[in-house]
Structure formats: structure tokens, C-alpha cells
Amino acid sequence: MADILYFGRLSDVTGTGAETLDIPVDITDTAALRRWLDDAKSANGAFLEASVRLAVNSEIVVDPHPVAPTDEIAFMPPVGGG
Structure with missing residues (x-):
């Protein structure tokens, strides 16, 4: 099972900061994972925005990057501040 982190x-949007999910076997890269989660979470495109960065096993990656069912995957939108 994959550990998914949401920042x-x-x-x-997801109602949680982290969860453990069974990623479907046909989800093999970050681009597919984005689409699947966006649909599963009814996120209205929040996961699909290009500004949302991903880290797989603590390493920043660029789509499409391979994912495995046991990875830790973090979704990190841009941070705003004042």
C-alpha cells in the first residue's frame, strides 16, 4: 500500500493530510496517479494543476515518473504567504 501525503x-480538498491507499495496478506513473486521485477525490482539477509538485520517496519528480504500490508520494501545491 502506498502512503499518500497531501500538503x-x-x-x-481530501479532508486529510495523509492516507494509505491501494493504488490500482494500471496506475504506473505520477500523471496517471494525479488523474485517478483527482477523480476519486472529486477534486475538480486540483491534483492536475501544473503548479502542484510531487515527491516520490522524498525526491522531487517531474511527470510522468514511475510509481510503485509501496511508495510514499507527496502532493505539494505552491505555498503562499504574506
């Missing part, structure tokens, strides 16, 4: 507004 910033994505934790609001």
Missing part, C-alpha cells in the same frame, strides 16, 4: 490546500 496545503490539497489536505483541505
Whole structure:
């Protein structure tokens, strides 16, 4: 099972900061994972925004990057501040 971490507004969208999920076997890269989670969480495109960065096993990656069922995957939207 994959550990999925949600930061910033994505934790609001999902209602949690982290969860463990069984990723379907046909989800083999970050681009497919984005689409699947966006649909599964009814996120209205929040996971698909290009500004949302991903880290797989603590390493920042660029789509499409391979994912495995046991990876830790973090979704990190841009941080705003004042």
C-alpha cells in the first residue's frame, strides 16, 4: 500500500493530510496517479494543476515518473504567504 501525503490546500480538498491507499495496478506513473486521485477525490482539477509538485520517496519528480504500490508520494501545491 502506498502512503499518500497531501500538503496545503490539497489536505483541505481530501479532508486529510495523509492516507494509505491501494493504488490500482494500471496506475504506473505520477500523471496517471494525479488523474485517478483527482477523480476519486472529486477534486475538480486540483491534483492536475501544473503548479502542484510531487515527491516520490522524498525526491522531487517531474511527470510522468514511475510509481510503485509501496511508495510514499507527496502532493505539494505552491505555498503562499504574506
